[in-house]
Amino acid sequence: MxxxxxxxxxxxxxxxxxxxxxxxxxxxxxxxxxxxxxxxADVQQQLIDWRIEAGRSMPAPPESAPPVTAPLGAVGSVGIPEIAPSELSAARVREAVYSSGALIVRGLLEPPTVETLRQQIERVVGARENPDVFPPVEPQAAWYVRSPEAWGAPSQFFRRPGQTVESSSIWVADSPRMACELLALYESLGLPALLASYFGEPARLSVKKWVLRKMAPKKNGNAGWHQDGRFLGEDIRSLNLWLALSDCGGDAPAPGMDLLVDGPREIHPTGTDGAWFDWTVGPERVARLATEASIVQPRFAPGDALLFDQYSLHRTALEDHHSAVRYAIEAWFFAASTAPARQQPLFI
Structure with a gap:
């Protein structure tokens, strides 16, 4: 009973x-x-299947504009605003995004939670890469099972020349156990309510942009400046929650992120100004933008969070001193009325 x-x-x-x-x-x-x-495991799988099905079949609410608030500071200020978890609200997120492009929440996750998530990422990677030699800790734990409701490319595993550690990028929805754990964590953080207030309507979570990351340093590589709006579209309202599970950025041994501290919400041209790829913003254009706005590389402690939208111009940091793997979890949320169908909106 x-x-x-x-x-x-x-x-x-x-x-x-x-x-x-x-x-x-x-x-x-x-x-x-x-x-x-x-x-x-069966119920965990069913939960993911149903959430994807619900996101696809539920009619979206009428589009509504979020409330407008005065920014925290001038557009193009010198740094990304930082707050404590107790200060986190939809208004603070909106003010920071529209003034500086992003918001850092220090210590959003407690150390035991961070350690658990890192261990669970390793279990998911092991279950996907070596299922025969890496059995689940619990017999009923569905650490890696592709949902029949999900479509698209599977997890990525790759090793660059000179690397001894593989980098992994895995959809959370491909791990029913992990997805259930994270959805419970988001609920405990009050995230669904905060997002509903931020968007002015319920939020949806992207199957394709909800990702577990285990990233080795890119030695002698490149990481292009980009805006996710280049892939997701401009006629949307979005917010990304990036959770650092490693000491990374700045002088840390693991790579962090470079960000342009910029308030205007616009998509910059790609494939020009010396760009390496057709989806990246060229370094010459970034240099010109940096004459009016700062470029920062924040240092993140395990448990810190970064929030930004589809207009944020950023890249993975590349530094000679990087030697450690970075663990992180990325989750892109959309206002339900503007959620792109190709991103497979998941009901939360």
């Missing part, structure tokens, strides 16, 4: 009934409670 006399089997029956009625919110709530009471 479970809490309040509702058994996991009864919750599963309720979830199916709500799903048949088209009430995805209630169906997912019941299914989540069932998984909490009796964790199961």
């Amino acid at each position: 479970s809490v309040a006399g509702v058994t996991p089997d009864a919750l599963l029956a309720q979830a199916l009934a709500f799903r048949e009625q088209g009430d995805w919110a209630q169906a997912l709530a019941a299914l989540t409670r069932a998984n909490i009471q009796r964790p199961s």
Whole structure:
């Protein structure tokens, strides 16, 4: 018998009934409670399948403009604003993004949570790369299973010349166990409510841009300056939550990010001004932009968070002293009414 006399089997029956009625919110709530009471790889897989299906089938709410607030400082200020978790609100995020392009939240995650997430990323990587020699810790833990509702390229594994550590980039939705863990974490942080306030409507999470990252330094490589709006589109409203799980950036041994501290929300031309690729902003243009706005490389401690939207111009930092692997989790959220279908919106 479970809490309040509702058994996991009864919750599963309720979830199916709500799903048949088209009430995805209630169906997912019941299914989540069932998984909490009796964790199961099958239910975790079902939760991801249903969230993708709900994101695809639920009608989007009418588009609404978020409230406008005065910026924290002048456009193109010298640094990215930083706040404590207790100060985090939709208004603070909006003010920072529209004045400087991003916001840093110091210590958003506690050290034990960071360590757990790093270990779980290793389990997901192992389950994908070497399933025979890296069995799940728990028999029922679905560490890597591709959802039949997801489409697109699978996880990436690659080793560059001279590297002894492989870099990995894995969709969170391909790990039902990890996805359930992260969705519970986001809920505990109050993220769904903050996003609804920020967008002025419910948020959706991108299947294709919700990623676990284990990144080795790019020795003798390059990382192009880019804006995610170049891929996602301009007619959207988005917010990326980038969680640092390593000491990275600045003088740290692991690579961080270079960012242009800039308030105007516009997409810059790509493939010109000495750009290496057709999707990157050329270094000559970046140099011109840097005469009016600062370029910064913040140092992130494990558990720090960076928030920015599709207009933020940034790149992975490349420094000679980088020698350590960087662990991070990236999650792109969209206002439901503008969520691009090609990004496979997932209901949260």
